[in-house]
Amino acid sequence: MIKNIECIDLEVTEIISLHKNFYKLRLTPPKWDWNVGQFVMIRPNDWGFDPFLPRPFSISQLDDEKLEIFFQVVGRGTYLLSHLKPKNKVKVWGPLGKGFKINLNLPILIIAGGMGIAPFVGFIKNHPNPEKIEVIFGHRMPLSCYPISEFPKQILIWTIEDKNEKDLEKLKRAIKVKIEGYSSDGQILACGPLPFLKMIFSECYTKRTHVQFSLERPMACGIGACLSCVIPSPHGENFKVCMDGPVFLCEDLSILFKQQPLIMP
Numbered sequence: 001m002i003k004n005i006e007c008i009d010l011e012v013t014e015i016i017s018l019h020k021n022f023y024k025l026r027l028t029p030p031k032w033d034w035n036v037g038q039f040v041m042i043r044p045n046d047w048g049f050d051p052f053l054p055r056p057f058s059i060s061q062l063d064d065e066k067l068e069i070f071f072q073v074v075g076r077g078t079y080l081l082s083h084l085k086p087k088n089k090v091k092v093w094g095p096l097g098k099g100f101k102i103n104l105n106l107p108i109l110i111i112a113g114g115m116g117i118a119p120f121v122g123f124i125k126n127h128p129n130p131e132k133i134e135v136i137f138g139h140r141m142p143l144s145c146y147p148i149s150e151f152p153k154q155i156l157i158w159t160i161e162d163k164n165e166k167d168l169e170k171l172k173r174a175i176k177v178k179i180e181g182y183s184s185d186g187q188i189l190a191c192g193p194l195p196f197l198k199m200i201f202s203e204c205y206t207k208r209t210h211v212q213f214s215l216e217r218p219m220a221c222g223i224g225a226c227l228s229c230v231i232p233s234p235h236g237e238n239f240k241v242c243m244d245g246p247v248f249l250c251e252d253l254s255i256l257f258k259q260q261p262l263i264m265p
């Protein structure tokens, strides 16, 4: 069932270049109740047939002043988004999917790979007790590409560049040690490319550690109609990542990750 989803016209208020190919897009804010980990589908009003389909993006921040999306240019759609100008109109569907379940009173470990930091940006900036947050951030591009410098000083952040086998081993070790530290009462939230998530999955699955994973799959509709986002489920029927996720528990992803090679692209 589709609940509380709107399709509305919003106006671009600002587009900020953080670094070549990395942008923040600010839109006039819709009045939505939303959770960290939910996303929107965006389609500029002047798009014709190429590209035709909207593109999915995590809600990085939504408050009284702005809806903020943080994105990297990877293809034609994101290239065109990066050329939007203030006052341009875009159609936005949202808030979509199921977000993370978070208890603000408990310590939180966020494990993010590259653009996987996007859903956490507003959450980290606005958390009432930032000292309760620890972040492991694996990245390949320079740190200035990501909005890390905006985070409160109290959060503990481990940034690990991931450029070669040695870096990957360092990242794996940090993830292993930190997951063990948070396995009893903490909360572990993860987002990033599939091989990155599989690395975390390998640590937590056999130990039955409670980890919530946010997945990115190609999406054409965002509302359960097109089946472009399906993944196998251990419970029989496939999951639609746009509706059943994008946030899943470790045990939901056992079949998906058995099929996924543990090689960083």
Ligand SMILES: Cc1cc2nc3c(=O)[nH]c(=O)nc-3n(C[C@H](O)[C@H](O)[C@H](O)COP(=O)(O)OP(=O)(O)OC[C@H]3O[C@@H](n4cnc5c(N)ncnc54)[C@H](O)[C@@H]3O)c2cc1C
Binding pocket: 039, 051, 055, 056, 057, 058, 059, 069, 070, 071, 072, 073, 074, 075, 076, 077, 078, 079, 115, 118, 119, 215, 216, 217, 218, 219, 246
């Ligand atoms: C729920 C969700 C949240 C997302 N949040 C963000 C975000 O906050 N910031 C951000 O930069 N990106 C995010 N993405 C990915 C973003 O939607 C894609 O990068 C974008 O759709 C690419 O559009 P394009 O036209 O530029 O590239 P395309 O020309 O469509 O594709 C370029 C390349 O990227 C690959 N690709 C496209 N979409 C995806 C995808 N979803 N997963 C993996 N590979 C893909 C294609 O296979 C191709 O190789 C999210 C995706 C999902 C599903």
Ligand code: FES
Binding pocket: 218, 219, 220, 221, 222, 223, 224, 225, 226, 227, 228, 229, 230, 240, 241, 242, 243
């Ligand atoms: S994106 Fe269309 S069914 Fe999920």
